[in-house]
Amino acid sequence: MAKIPFNISASKQGNRGLIRITGTIGLDTNADLFRSQVDSLVNDGVTDVHLYINSEGGSCFDAAEIVNIIQSSFSGRITGEGGAIVASAATFIALHCNSFTMPENGMFMIHKPSGGKEGNVRDLESYTKLLRDIENQYYNVYKNRATDPQLLEQQWNAGDWWLTAQEAKDNGFITDVKGQATIDERTAAVISACGCPRGKFPKIKKVATNNENKGESLSQIAEALDLPSDATLKQILEAIAKLKGEETPEKAVQSAVKMGCIGVSEQSEFLTIARTNPKVFAGLMRKRKIQASADVQAKIDNKVNTAIFDKRILATAANDWRKLFDLDFDTANAVLNQIEPIGKIVYHESRQDGKKPENRANWTLDDYRKKDPKALASNPQLYERLLEKEQTK
Structure with missing residues (x-):
């Protein structure tokens, strides 16, 4: 698995409901x-409900739907608590407690x-309006809780705003700070992948005690970073470096353009x-690369066939x-185009009368x-080729 699986459940705990939300929201x-x-x-x-959230976020639309279900179902008090990370769309759910x-x-x-969509102009305009509406909805929720609306607006336009639990409380987004969360290497990898600044990164609890466990931990980190489970340490470090911004957005887009994943x-x-x-x-980009690869294979198959x-x-x-x-499309195509089709090669049948044979x-x-x-009866391939040629006229 490339990501921590999303899980959401609702059960009864005493006289109230318990809702657990973990992983990437979907x-x-x-x-x-x-x-x-x-x-x-x-x-x-059941009228009162308690939420436990440990999530790096995910779909802003799905998070809004979770809030709608909870608010329309429970008429009592909604309380909540967070785990090691409550980020992005997960915070929208938290602020409704x-x-x-x-x-x-x-x-x-x-x-x-944020989001992305492919389609025609009408599709993109419709999606842009929908995304703008959900952005306004999110911002208003944060603004209603913020102790300093001007700081919120400044951070909102600047990008990711990472806060410790105490900072989140001081800014009005949560109400209490209690206890300690266990942050193992897998959870740390998720927090790192989300772009948490190095200066605010929480301490990691070491869990690997032998080489086997260390290998297993690397596998978990790789999966959390959307890499194959057998990714090398070098690949993991490169992925973390990219997510931390060492590969700038400009370079990432330029690279995608060169690979044909993004149009000019x-x-x-x-x-x-x-x-x-x-x-x-x-x-x-992963989806575009898969599609681009499929398009190239289809193009190659068409050329060969x-x-x-x-x-x-x-x-x-x-x-x-x-x-x-696969190795060099343009060169292979140029070589192939220089090969004369058998049908264009002039061949002559022998004639007993000594006359010049006819060019077919x-x-x-x-x-x-x-x-x-x-000749047609004895050569089915010749018949099929000529029939196809005639039908395409």
């Missing part, structure tokens, strides 16, 4: 189950909602996403040509039907 993962659990609590007469407690070594981070006209839009939310940008059909190459050589195209290079299907139908 309500569509198990929305029906969560709603059924909430409905069961409501039918059981009547009270919210954080451990003193926990991290609280807010920023503007899209640079400005994706630069904004890279600056405001590197995680969303990285996710979009056309060459086989035109009798430029043998079908048995198809895989070799695909490898050549330009014969049509109708010519063969009239002049040499036996």
